[in-house]
Amino acid sequence: MLTLDAVEIARGAFCLRADFVIPGGALVALIGASGAGKSTLLEAIGGFVPISGGSIYWSGADITREPPDRRPVATLFQDNNLFPHLTVSANMALGLTLRRRPSAADRKQVTEMLERVGLDGLGDRKPGALSGGQRSRVALARAVLQNRPLLLLDEPFAALGPALKAEMIGLVVGLARERGKTLMMITHDPQDAHLLGDQTILIADGRAEEPADTKRLFSAPPPSLASYLGT
Numbered sequence: 273m274l275t276l277d278a279v280e281i282a283r284g285a286f287c288l289r290a291d292f293v294i295p296g297g298a299l300v301a302l303i304g305a306s307g308a309g310k311s312t313l314l315e316a317i318g319g320f321v322p323i324s325g326g327s328i329y330w331s332g333a334d335i336t337r338e339p340p341d342r343r344p345v346a347t348l349f350q351d352n353n354l355f356p357h358l359t360v361s362a363n364m365a366l367g368l369t370l371r372r373r374p375s376a377a378d379r380k381q382v383t384e385m386l387e388r389v390g391l392d393g394l395g396d397r398k399p400g401a402l403s404g405g406q407r408s409r410v411a412l413a414r415a416v417l418q419n420r421p422l423l424l425l426d427e428p429f430a431a432l433g434p435a436l437k438a439e440m441i442g443l444v445v446g447l448a449r450e451r452g453k454t455l456m457m458i459t460h461d462p463q464d465a466h467l468l469g470d471q472t473i474l475i476a477d478g479r480a481e482e483p484a485d486t487k488r489l490f491s492a493p494p495p496s497l498a499s500y501l502g503t
């Protein structure tokens with residue numbers, strides 16, 4: 273369970289307050305207008321941005337002052353952060369080990385994950401030889417392979433078309449369910465939040481909290497986020 277208790281993030285004129293609880297294994301959409309602070313909030317949870325007040329807890333343990341490498345968090349960013357000089361398999365193996373040569377057990381996990389994410393037979397390719405959707409699958413697989421229960425996704429599928437994006441979200445949901453991970457994904461699209469389904473956190477007016485009227489996010493046809501926020 274992830275708990276943000278009166279968390280405050282202040283950066284210059286920007287200030288965000290977050291108060292919410294996410295149950296273990298939940299699939300959560302983090303939604304808000306551009307510049308509202310969605311990425312900043314994920315960076316704070318991951319330990320990359322310091323908070324100016326409050327506390328962050330994971331399963332009852334205070335992780336507020338823990339460095340990123342000691343937090344139970346794996347983060348997938350928009351640019352995927354794949355190493356262009358490494359093969360697909362080598363990039364994915366980094367989720368398991370930083371050793372130059374992965375163990376036999378590591379290689380077995382990578383092979384199984386390649387098949388799971390639809391990249392069977394592509395392990396020896398370099399990222400530059402892949403499509404955008406395939407690169408997204410590699411980055412997602414590497415993040416999932418990390419032995420960390422909280423997976424944070426910072427709009428990693430924003431550059432994909434609607435059909436492929438929906439397919440990738442479906443893949444994320446399946447992998448998170450299979451491995452018992454808690455998932456938080458940033459999106460601008462209320463329909464993406466609907467695909468995740470468990471919980472929605474809305475960032476608006478300097479606050480991050482569950483919206484009082486979640487159903488308005490999922491009406492058909494979907495309203496724009498601006499209209500939902502009244503802007």
